[in-house]
Amino acid sequence: MTSKDFRDQLGKFRLEAPALLPVTWSSPTTTSFSKASPRAQQLSPSPLARPPSSTPQPPPPSDSLSPLDSTTATATATTTATRSKRVSTACDFCRKRKKKCDFRYPNCSACTRAGVRCTVPPPGPQVASASVPRDQLETLQNRVRWLEEIVRRKVGIAVADMATGSSVDGGSDPDWWYRVPAMIASSATRSSLALPTPHLLSTTPTTMLSPAANSSTSTPPGLAAIATEPPTGVGVELPNVGEILRDQLENRRPSVARPAVAPRVLRLSSLEEAERVAGQYFDSLGYQYPFLPRSEFFGHLRHIYMGGVPAPEVHNTYHIIIAIALLIGSAEPAQATDFYQASQETLSHALQNEDLPSIRALLGLALYSMFATSGPSIWHVLGATLRLAISMGLHKARPYPTPMEEEMAKRAFWSLYNLDRLIASTLGRPLGISDDDISVGLPRELNEDGMEAPGASTMTIPLQVIRLRRIFSRIYHYLYSNLPQLPPEEAAATLAEFRREVDDWRFSAPVYPSALLYSTSYYDYLYYTTLLLMYRPSTRNPHPDTISVISCGDSSIQVIRSYWDSYSVGKLKWIWLTLSQVYFAGITILWCLEQNARCLRDSRPPMWQPDEQMMRRAIQAVVVLLEQFGKRRPGVDRLAETFRHQSTTIFSQMAYRQQQQQQQQQQQQQQQQQQQQQQQQQEQQQQQQQQQQQQQPQHPSLQLPYLSQQTPRHTPHMPPPLLPPQLPVTLAPPPPPPVPLAPVLDDVLLVDGSGAMPMIDPQMAEQLYYSYNWFQEEMASYYTL
Template identity: 50%
Template sequence: MAASTTGSDRDFREQLGKFRLDPGVAASVTSEHTRTDAQQSRSKRVSTACEFCRKRKKKCDFRYPNCSACTRAGVRCTVLSQGQQIFNASVPRDQLEKLQKRVEWLEHIIRKKTGTDVSDIPTGSAVDGEGELDWWYHVPELIAGNQTAASPGGATDSSSAGSPGIAPELPNIGEIFRDKLENRRPSTARPAAAPPKVLRLSSFEEAQTVANEYFDSLGYQYPFLHRGEFMTNLRRIYNSETVPSDAQFSYHIVMATAVLIGSSDGSMSSSFYNASRETLPLALQNEDLPALRALLSIALYTMFSTSGPSVWHILGTAMRLATSLGLHKAKQPGQTVDLVEDQMGKRAFWSLYNLDRLTATTLGRPVSISDEDITTELPREYDDNWVEAPGACNMSIPVQVVRLRRIFSRIYRAFYSNRPRPSREVVAQMINDFRTELDAWRNNAPLLLSAIHYSTSYFDYLYYTSLLLMYRPSPINPAPDDACIVGCGDSSIQIIRSYWDSYSLGKIKWIWLTLCQIYSAGITILWCIEQNIRALNEGRPVLWEPKDDMVRYGVDAVIVLLEEFGKRRKGVDRLATTFQKQSSAVLSRMVHSPPVIDDVLLMNGPVPEIDPSVVEQLFYAYDWFQDEVATFYTL
């Protein structure tokens, strides 16, 4: 045993010598350990005598440059270095064992926290990108590169090799922002982009029309880009003038998104997107507001596209950048700020907040920042010319949306958590309080004639989706009462009507968010019908009494919309088939039950048993399809 551990004991002796002689380390040891070490040091004292006196085992008087003994003997007075003294000194075995166990424990912690095995790495080596100053600059490669991105250590990720389009995974964002953004280097000016790399439409007027379609739709919801600034750069691009690289990236990604949502020409959208990837590294070269806007633009594009990076990862990256920049914090009193920069920062942060809450609640995932950590104010309602017009300009719409998202976020936290379940009375009071807030929000929402759809229909849609989030079965309210059942049914009908109206006008957006909302509203209608049937079979009156044939129309609309989705998006056929089976099972029970909708549906005969899998999906795994959607869309 002693022979096998000689080498390791020697290493630990050297480390022990450094530990004993380093005052900074010694000061950090607790008083109890200090007393123990002092007792051991008295019994195992390390000699500081010169080499001549030490070998003769005589007391040295430490005279300089030669002690008295060396002077009398006529020899050179030499002293061993501290490392040599410790190396030749005896060390208690139990102390070595303690140090060995502690090193093993620390290596285990490092391996568990970072995934890095340091047991075979020489002491003092750069670990986990410590010597790599440009980790942040590998992010564009992983977002936009077709090839396998290299890790800071030179290794490649075999899991993403050969995958088309965007790399599926991003680097350890937490480490990037901890090590790099907290010690940010000064921002450098982005170079002007070379004109030959710009992809243009046939004319400036056509490009202007496409850009206006973007700002008149997504610009109302996520106003992190300024229309005036964008149009100025657009004109410069079509005049063959050079613009900064971040402006060129913004032009390409906005055009890619606008073409994607405005027409069925997927090839043109892909061309603009591929062009944006050429300037993405320069758009992200600084950890600043333009970089945040670039990430938000990518997130919007990938929400509408069947290819692209995971919107979940992009939003996580963007939120960490935003918090590192302090956009979530209020400015200090008396702090001088530029009006435009301050307001554009607020617009970017609250656009990110809006996307984060929407994505998290739809997929049943945690939000990326707590509301308690946000102290910054909402953006002020400035028009495109920076004239303040509360309730009367385009910014009034996104500000009103964010006000709802803050209520929406509190509803999500209140009902979809693992905290102890309160009493039914407390739950009922929570629902009444939130309903009062939501009604006040809708009643106070501004009406803009210039954006009549977004200030009426869009507000109604947001209002009913918030009600559905509150009323539907949740961990805190798994068995909703009669009022909740009625609220679920009415809200679901209104949500389906909203999507059907958009579909009839050719304005529906065939994206995964739309799919989730339509499917969720559809199964909620079936759930409410099943509650009616159970009440009637138990001799109680019906709970939900929709007007006319709204239930039939609603179910038929969901079936049609899911079938249309299946023609445009891969993987939706399974959801469409599942909903058809669910609706058939529930409606067949409605046919054999007492009057629920109309007398035409009545039939004689026994009530059929409902499929147990349908019961599971409708009542106990209400949002099971979130994993299905996330799988198909790599979210």
């Protein structure tokens, strides 16, 4: 808009109040700008102005006009008998100094030289001598268009063609429940609706249908998804009624902008310290739950430490991530608690809408609850997060505006999936969502710069974890459901198939050089915990076979070894989840040893023959870890004492069985030696008889009386037979020790010198393994408080 155009338009406003006469809505080019230049006549009308009409039209009602519309209509409709006085077109600065104004837009030359803002008297009646900038009209028009676009994108309703003050929800139309969905409407009905181009947004799960330009009422939000999302019904012409009415059934509210709040912001000693602490989170949990981009978080971190005021969702994410990082870094719990409490100040604002920031806020809260002794129930938080994710449709394969939005949505959902599988299996509870209901694909291996690098990106390890969790989920659902028990043959075949999948996963897992420990040791830990879940007694396989017992024992030793290595370098996380895994692995070893004892009682070879030294070290490691847990968590000392008693009893029983077995073997050896000696004597007698027969004369009939008389006399005086020189001489074994050497942990021998069977609770041997169920209930009670 040039200076001349603005001057021509500004000079047409009148100061008098509008007369109470009928208003004629005529063309602006013929009424208001009759004396304008040709260039001004070619300008397009303002977006806020009504379109020209060849016939007179009645004015719109007063309640349907915006303030700008009312001002324009009032100025245009003022027609009086006398010619009104024109407004001065000079700006206030030039008018006060009685200088000629050159009407430059948006600032005249005099105002530009003086460094002041160029203002002019407002159109219409003077109000408190207020002045407005020259470009106020254009600025307001641009802002209105911008706000209308925001409303359309956030709510899904185009308000540009709606009357001011109209309701934008479905409550204003009582008949919207009975409307026919657009997907099954006739072609004539569809042609009457001017549907705009649908926009899929990441900030709202449902894209609303914009109303038609010529419709008097807005389309209800619940019916909006039909025009923008693919059909989800049974057939092409039958929509999914649940998807149509989900907004009303769930009492959804439109997404709105989060309020700009300025709560307290906690900071560490320096930016370098904050980056170091945050790096501990991304170098550990960031590989397991990659819902938060590292570059994005560090960008917000620098902004905060430079004095910037973060948005509510950024404020919440910053404080909860720092709180988690302080917990896993073995910092002071009080400092982590302060950051957690600061994050709660903006949690309600972060959860205001159904969008990705809400999912991130809940995931951060769940991780904090898993590592802290305070906070909400992780089971309840995961349930709410899964409901929100399903409501947003994150579990479905659907298009997104940009690839990055799609990638972030996938990472958030699969992080939630991993955490749900872990907590559900630990507590022995059902899974939050079935794998059959998931159609979204896996995330891509993208670096922070957005470039795809298979096997060499920060998403390499998370992808491997997701793949194993999906196998883990199928195993858990198959073996721990309430379906009938499996026949032994079917159970063995199914476990063999699962074992092949798990082995293939481990052999194909790539090594990520930037995180060598996570791509090797962490893979091994996940591998053995999956085998432990698969082979231990389950609902559908309560009596495992020999292969299952061997796999349970070996996997338990490897799991305990993994935790012991972390404890040795001071990196063990003293959380309830670690305690559960350690105790469970230790109980499994004792259960395998009990199976060996049963085999010995039945005179069968033992099922599991582990390395004796490695097995004893694993049991001792469990005792040490439980004792250390008892110093940090109240109540764990009782669990450690119970495990010590169980292990002592099992080892004492094993020692007694081994002693009995050794005695039986010694008796068998002595019997074998006696039998060998008897056989040797018989062989010697036979040889002597053969020699005597060879020494008899040619006429045996003459010598028979003599031999028959002499043989009885010389038989008692014969020397004892000599042992053959080629046979070894077997010595008798030494007598067994009076007390069996039972490998106990607390120097208490339950086997006395009499060699009698130790006193064992008859039910403890049967229920030894299932004592973990009691601990599972204890864990479940803690996580759901």
